[in-house]
Amino acid sequence: MDDSHEDDGRSPVTAFIIRRLLLAVPTLFGVLVVAFLLLYVAPGDPVMAMVGERADEATIARLRAELRLDDPLPVQFGHYIAGIARGDLGKSYITNRPIKRDIIERFPKTLQLAGAAMLLATVLGVTLGVFSARNPGGLIDRLGLAVAYLGISFPVYWVGLLFILLFAVTLHWLPPSGFGGIRYLVLPALALGMRSIAFLARMTRSAMLDSLSADYVRTARAKGLREGLVVGKHALRNALIPIITVLGLDFGAYLTGSILTETIFSWPGLGRYVVNAIARRDLPAIQGSVLFLSAVFVLVNLITDIAYAKADPRVNYA
């Protein structure tokens, strides 16, 4: 522990990463405590969800005993923490399947969807933003503004259903829903990424407007640099910090919360898993997913912070 905090031949970035990872432990523990307690306070008994519409008190009592739900809360929490320490997230009350396997099976699909949405957002959003900034008030700028309005104001389920109706049912270009090759990915990724495209386009535009009017851009132009290099290398690079912030936050949000998109497009990812688990009061599944998703969020934030340094050498981690 002591050797983690200071340099001694280690690069400051490594020290920073280690410090942040250590800090993540109490954060995740806090998440765990809150998730655990909230679920016991919230109405809805997992055993009631298991037995369905018709049951009897004796069966319910037996199941409660079998699942150790009658143990005092601290004892239950202790068991749970001990399991986590062994890397065991427990088994689902409803399906009897190990939570870890369920997450491993579903997370890559959520990652794929979030990754595709971010890719679309970056390419379309940044491009739109850059071109809008180059000619403020021009055709592309106005188009970009319209896209931004629509993307930010329309809720994802509405956009999703609209895409299905237009591109799948009416035009037959793409399948309406399901999981498979790239054809199945386009519509959900676009629906999910709409908000980011819109946000990034506006963000990039304003950051680019700032940096395009900066002295170093004028200098670059004055020394006869080609316009493409001026915009791409000098102006855009300096506009990257806010863009990375938005990307990082949105990516984190997509990885942890593409519930509506996954539901509408029947995408078998982690979002739907969590919703089902909540509907059925499957405590171990909810707790395991919340813990896992929090860890993902922490990790994405860390990567974002590291990316700042890559984009802007002035960012300092000492």
Add this chain to the structure above:
Amino acid sequence: MRCLIAICLGLLLSGCGGEGDGANRRTLVDSRDNYDPRSLDPALSTDVPTGRAVAYLFDGLTRFTPDAKVVPALATSWDVSADGTVYTFHLRRGVKFTDGTPFVARQVATSWQRVLDPKIKGGRGWPLYPIKGAREFADGKTRTVEGISTPNDSTVVVTLKEPFAIFPKLLAMPVASIAPDHMPANFGENPVGTGPWKLVEWKHDDYLLFSPNADYWGGAPKADSLKARIIAEPSTAVAEFESGNVDVLQIPQGDIRAWEEDAERKKLLASTPSLELVYVAINTTRGPLKDIRVRQAINHAIDRRVLVRNLIAGRGDLAAGVIPSSLPGSDKTRIGYQFDTLRARKLLADAGYPNGIDVELWTSTTPIYVRIAETLQGYLALAGIRAKIVQRESAAAREAARKGQTDLFVKDWYADYPDAENFLYPLLHSANKGVGGNVSFYSNPQYDSLVTLSRREQDETKRVALYTQADELAFREAPMVFLYFYSELNAIQPWIGGFVPPVIFNGQPWTTVTKTTAGHR
């Protein structure tokens, strides 16, 4: 330029498509499951998607036909002792599980013991509780179930605690299906049964794929394969159906009118008298609701005809009692509570509430029930009943009702087996208060004894007469608002032959369903 790119992209994507054409697809595709099955282990089948899949993979001693008749399956026949307590089931010979294991009587005993075993964590032992010693086994007091014996490989003798004439109907429920006694590890995902289909793969939250069991005793399925897709969002299922990617679609209750009024879509519809009662449980132990007159007033306050017409496009039989009209025991001459606001007000005044009453009207967030609750609120107000709508997510709402914390609760009840007992006993017998299904907390010794007698009665005519009497009593005492029996509506693609939507959810094994030649699109 941008337009050009969009067009090119479109052409590119449409060029590599082709699977949208449903008539050329060889797999049958179902879209009715809206969440992933719990497991494929019959002992865990407590919900609809699970039960449906279990019915493809396994057989019980009996099974349901699509029109809800109970017919022999793994048992070819059975004898009942004169006192109605001993059932001798003669088993089908030469049946094999899909792994080659022969089906023998012993497996009936082991399968049912698993259902009752708390370690399996299934939670649905009640269909087997009529068997002598079943509860004791479930409580861990005995090592075997006293009432099940297997004198030879093709005979199972079941002794019941007391006569229960409809017992063979309960054995067609998915939970009573027969599994082999030596199970592969992880049986819930690697099921081995005697059913018409075999599991090919299960992609969680995506689909289950089945292939025909060529050796199925009842004749192998005619189609190449069957895919049960898991589609959470009803609008998405509709889009898949309209794109020709799925063959069967359950029409959401709120969308009925849109389908019936469209000439093209209307041709694809198939109506089924499903055994589903939509009602409002009145908690008979709370405040003014203890008074029969108040409960009758609530029933009189509502114009069910308008409600059924406007909310579900008329697809409901108005209920006058809890027994659906397609089941023996329903009294078709009984006239339901008529919409009469003045009479409702008078009943309330007679009960001592001339200024009306205040009640909480609970509903889950299911859209159709929310709409019903809002409609009821309006009608109740006319009669001086001030209903406050309490909306909760469905697990929370159900739990509150089971704990007796709701005044009125909008809900439904699906039959698990086609018999009036499946409505009379769980919904209103005092033994089932709370978690058993009686969230009206109705308790009437006369009603209880009528229902108990009917369960024991061997003679069908006498049993049905008792059903009618019990139903009549419940109707008069109004422990619920009798709304309607819903007729389920499905859409079936024109290229599908032989699919009859089942009355009971696990009653359609798809064995005789075929795809006709390509053409319609």
